Amino acid sequence: MPGTVKGSNENSSDPALTRAADQVESTTLACLSRVKPAMARLNKKILCFVDEYGTAGEPGFALGCVIVWARECGRLDKTFSDLLPASVNEVHAADWEKEVVQGVLGRLKQATLSQNMILLNKPYSLKTGSRPEIYANALVETVKFAIKRFRAANRGGRFIGNVEVIVDACEQNTDLRFLRTIEKARLEDGLFKAVIRVVTLDSAASRVLQLADLVAHARSWIVNGEENAKGLRDTYGIEVS
Numbered sequence: 001m002p003g004t005v006k007g008s009n010e011n012s013s014d015p016a017l018t019r020a021a022d023q024v025e026s027t028t029l030a031c032l033s034r035v036k037p038a039m040a041r042l043n044k045k046i047l048c049f050v051d052e053y054g055t056a057g058e059p060g061f062a063l064g065c066v067i068v069w070a071r072e073c074g075r076l077d078k079t080f081s082d083l084l085p086a087s088v089n090e091v092h093a094a095d096w097e098k099e100v101v102q103g104v105l106g107r108l109k110q111a112t113l114s115q116n117m118i119l120l121n122k123p124y125s126l127k128t129g130s131r132p133e134i135y136a137n138a139l140v141e142t143v144k145f146a147i148k149r150f151r152a153a154n155r156g157g158r159f160i161g162n163v164e165v166i167v168d169a170c171e172q173n174t175d176l177r178f179l180r181t182i183e184k185a186r187l188e189d190g191l192f193k194a195v196i197r198v199v200t201l202d203s204a205a206s207r208v209l210q211l212a213d214l215v216a217h218a219r220s221w222i223v224n225g226e227e228n229a230k231g232l233r234d235t236y237g238i239e240v241s
Contacts, residue, residue: 046067048067048143049066050166051063051213056172057131062124063216065119065120065215066208067149068116069116076117081207090204091213092213098221105236108236118149119211120146120149120239120241121216121219121239122145129181130177133181136179143163163194167199168202182198
């Protein structure tokens with residue numbers, strides 16, 4: 001016990017024992033000083049998972065986004081996984097019947113708290129630049145929209161920082177032109193300055209990134225005239241800009 005060690009240090013006449021006890025105490029305090037800031041960073045960190053519907057520069061292109069506190073991400077992963085059919089390894093909304101996708105999203109809405117997680121679907125119709133640059137600009141606008149909504153839902157004041165963006169890897173978002181556009185925005189573009197980094201990841205490695213695929217695919221229901229923005233929000237909890 002720390003009290004016992006300290007007492008031995010104070011009462012012992014053995015200099016070697018005193019030095020050893022002091023070293024144990026200082027090492028323990030140093031470890032605690034490193035752990036506390038690390039936990040604080042985890043508690044405040046925000047993760048933003050993004051996948052696309054369609055192709056950048058083409059009609060109907062949109063991004064789906066799941067923004068969530070890092071501390072809640074594991075719980076969301078499990079909740080979403082528990083809603084999936086037992087035989088599913090990786091989720092691809094385009095391979096599923098519409099009713100299956102809608103059923104999963106509807107049940108997820110009932111099972112989660114909106115302030116801990118927000119689902120967003122944002123179209124991007126501008127066609128200036130190459131496809132990687134269009135994708136990058138769409139990502140910047142989507143993440144800024146997500147940060148605004150997340151800040152409002154969590155009463156986060158005017159500033160939110162420490163946001164990490166995880167994007168499903170594809171040809172467009174691994175291109176050097178995409179990376180340059182993102183880095184420029186990260187240094188210069190308003191709310192996007194809250195982003196500490198953008199990483200690309202194979203969706204097979206993340207259930208929450210697969211959820212972003214479902215959210216992105218919901219754009220097809222609007223494109224096909226089967227749903228509107230109000231329907232997506234009320235039925236599935238997906239915010240549409």
